[in-house]
Amino acid sequence: MLTTAIIAGLVLGGTYALVAMGLTLQYGIARIMNLAYGETMIAAAFAAFVLKNALGLNPMAGLLLVVPAGFAFGYAIYGVMMRPLVARAGDRSALEIDSILATFGLLFVIQGVLLVLFGSNYMSYSYLNIPVSILGANIAANRLLALGLALTIGLTLYGLLRYTRWGTAIRAVAVAPQSAVLVGIDVNRAARFAFALGGALAAAGGVVISMYQTFTATSGVTFTMKALIVVIMGGVGNLLGALSAGLILGMVETFVATYLEPGLTLAATYAIFLALLLWRPQGLFGKATR
Amino acid sequence: MLEPIGGRRAPFLLLSTIALAALAIWPADSAAQERSSVKIGYAVSKTGVNAGGAGITTIPNYQLWIDNVKKAGGLEMPDGSRLPIELIEYDDRSSAEEVVRAVERLAAQDEVDFILPPWGTGFNLAVAPLFDRYGYPQLAVSAVTDKAPDFVERWPRSFWFLGGGADYTDALANLLVNAREAGTIGDKVAMVSVADGFGIDLVTAARESFAEADIEVVYDKTYPVGTTDFSPMVNEASGTEADSFVAFSYPPDTFALTQQAQVSGYNPKVFYLGVGVGFPAYGEENPAAEGVMSLGGIDPTNEANRDYRRRHHELTGQGPDYWGSVITYASLEMLQEAIKRVGLDREAVSRELSTGTFQTVLGETKLENNQLRNLWWAGQWQNGVFVGIAPPDRPGAATPRLPKTPWKN
Numbered sequence A: 001m002l003t004t005a006i007i008a009g010l011v012l013g014g015t016y017a018l019v020a021m022g023l024t025l026q027y028g029i030a031r032i033m034n035l036a037y038g039e040t041m042i043a044a045a046f047a048a049f050v051l052k053n054a055l056g057l058n059p060m061a062g063l064l065l066v067v068p069a070g071f072a073f074g075y076a077i078y079g080v081m082m083r084p085l086v087a088r089a090g091d092r093s094a095l096e097i098d099s100i101l102a103t104f105g106l107l108f109v110i111q112g113v114l115l116v117l118f119g120s121n122y123m124s125y126s127y128l129n130i131p132v133s134i135l136g137a138n139i140a141a142n143r144l145l146a147l148g149l150a151l152t153i154g155l156t157l158y159g160l161l162r163y164t165r166w167g168t169a170i171r172a173v174a175v176a177p178q179s180a181v182l183v184g185i186d187v188n189r190a191a192r193f194a195f196a197l198g199g200a201l202a203a204a205g206g207v208v209i210s211m212y213q214t215f216t217a218t219s220g221v222t223f224t225m226k227a228l229i230v231v232i233m234g235g236v237g238n239l240l241g242a243l244s245a246g247l248i249l250g251m252v253e254t255f256v257a258t259y260l261e262p263g264l265t266l267a268a269t270y271a272i273f274l275a276l277l278l279w280r281p282q283g284l285f286g287k288a289t290r
Numbered sequence B: 001m002l003e004p005i006g007g008r009r010a011p012f013l014l015l016s017t018i019a020l021a022a023l024a025i026w027p028a029d030s031a032a033q034e035r036s037s038v039k040i041g042y043a044v045s046k047t048g049v050n051a052g053g054a055g056i057t058t059i060p061n062y063q064l065w066i067d068n069v070k071k072a073g074g075l076e077m078p079d080g081s082r083l084p085i086e087l088i089e090y091d092d093r094s095s096a097e098e099v100v101r102a103v104e105r106l107a108a109q110d111e112v113d114f115i116l117p118p119w120g121t122g123f124n125l126a127v128a129p130l131f132d133r134y135g136y137p138q139l140a141v142s143a144v145t146d147k148a149p150d151f152v153e154r155w156p157r158s159f160w161f162l163g164g165g166a167d168y169t170d171a172l173a174n175l176l177v178n179a180r181e182a183g184t185i186g187d188k189v190a191m192v193s194v195a196d197g198f199g200i201d202l203v204t205a206a207r208e209s210f211a212e213a214d215i216e217v218v219y220d221k222t223y224p225v226g227t228t229d230f231s232p233m234v235n236e237a238s239g240t241e242a243d244s245f246v247a248f249s250y251p252p253d254t255f256a257l258t259q260q261a262q263v264s265g266y267n268p269k270v271f272y273l274g275v276g277v278g279f280p281a282y283g284e285e286n287p288a289a290e291g292v293m294s295l296g297g298i299d300p301t302n303e304a305n306r307d308y309r310r311r312h313h314e315l316t317g318q319g320p321d322y323w324g325s326v327i328t329y330a331s332l333e334m335l336q337e338a339i340k341r342v343g344l345d346r347e348a349v350s351r352e353l354s355t356g357t358f359q360t361v362l363g364e365t366k367l368e369n370n371q372l373r374n375l376w377w378a379g380q381w382q383n384g385v386f387v388g389i390a391p392p393d394r395p396g397a398a399t400p401r402l403p404k405t406p407w408k409n
Helices: A002-028 A037-055 A059-088 A092-118 A141-163 A165-175 A177-182 A187-212 A220-234 A239-260 A262-279 B002-032 B051-057 B059-071 B096-108 B121-134 B148-154 B165-181 B197-212 B231-238 B251-264 B303-316 B324-342 B346-355
Strands: A131-134 A137-140 B038-044 B085-091 B114-116 B138-140 B158-160 B188-194 B216-223 B244-248 B270-272 B357-360 B363-366 B378-382 B385-390
Touching (some): A002 A137, A002 A141, A002 A220, A002 B231, A037 A187, A131 A141, A131 B251, A141 A165, A141 A187, A141 A239, A220 A239, A239 B231, B051 B059, B059 B085, B121 B148, B121 B197, B138 B324, B165 B270, B188 B197, B188 B231, B216 B231, B244 B251, B303 B324
Parallel strands (some): B038 B085, B188 B216
Antiparallel strands (some): A131 A137
């Protein structure tokens, strides 16, 4: 029973982590609070759905198409919509407010396009919904895949950011955008790249989610909310933080549902969130506020 | 000081005079005209959390009906003439405030002849006082409530088409009792429900129905809306001795619960889930759905219903669901026929709906105390069709196939 709960919790947490990592990149490095993040995921989910149903392409192969498309989309959105905001914003908080308003609008644009294209129906398809037995617990292969992807992406990106010259430059932008310019870093390029990378991660999350979750054109906001909680818990801009916060959240939800009461999962999530905000507002892995 | 105020006021006065003059001319003008159309309006959730449900049960049927009327040359009046429908449509964005505002606007500002109801129990209750105040008949289809008889007393022009929670849970308890007496299953049930309108209503009714039928509920948990991971609940339920699994769930949960049961290899003898099982996507081309039970159902031998399903598919590109869709369409046919019999007087139409007998896609349809009671309370997927199995004595009822065949992986 206990091992089943632990494994189910880790797998659920893997989904949360996968969803949150893109947002933490966009918010932490590009300083864009992207409220349309969930919609980007849903758009990717629809893309996977169409590729599977119309072209018979399996979602794993779909990832190879949709993830670069997510990157390109993020890159374009940053260039067209965010760049002017960044250019005119006097300080960080001004940019945050402007980007929240702008992406709030973007949310409705993407949602509207999806509604026109696909209507408001529930979409679902089944892929890799086969049991995999781990230590006696039966886990769906598609959820295991989400955990695997979250771990791979999280650790790879962490390694890149930590140990490469390119990663150091990106981190410099995250920590001190004004000073980064002084040492010859193209802040704008770095931010744009981080934002696009976030878009690619959102797309990956969307494709994986679509393998096992029913979605509609309007369900993006629930993903944004969950991702936001994970991002703030883990520390803004911190990939390892998002990864571990996601896993913790998944574990807590599963344990509460198994041993206490499934009705209390949401309450438990927000209780932890509140506690963390009270005692460690900068998040698990965040640095004290500058 | 005086001059600028007067300067600003002058054009305002001029404008309001013109407006008043226009108003004075307008009614005389329109009254002289013959009526050239019938205005029909509705507010429904095209976006937001309810869009998924409205998009399958309500909106396609409104479209199909309006298309049908258009093809017939308009709505037929008692004198045999036909008037085209002028449609006014609002999106309530899944907000109860918004649906109330939109219905008020349809009644007071757009002055439509008839208003079609929104989707959902809560939304139908929210707009019921308005329908009543403005004298519109309310054909509440996508609303499940045990209080329908009280509502009919309070709002005499309200009509309730989908029964109440206890109707469904009594039928379910009856099915389980029959299977128990046949020796197919034991008397223990594991039950989960979503902590929201539908789930709360149904699980409350079910606890009572099961207690009366001496069915023991060994696992009874609720979960919040938006839950995506059902492995703890399915694992707990499969750890009990219950032969039957019952979930009063919303569509995303229904799909997720089914997948989780398959993955966990959980094969209860009775597998009964909530909204979503009756969606064509759930079982029409999915052999794994065989034997799954839920609310609703159809009589597959009904010719009119078959024809309706074909037309629905042709126009909207998707099949109707197996619960509320056909009822929604039948309620519109009743409205159309009532208008044909008594004209556009809303009071007379309400009376006709209440007392008349109608030929609809359901067959001969008649309301009892403003409620449709001849319904399928439970259904089961059998060979790719979600057939009605309860009440068992209703003509066209299929025999339940129990125990459910194990999942095929």
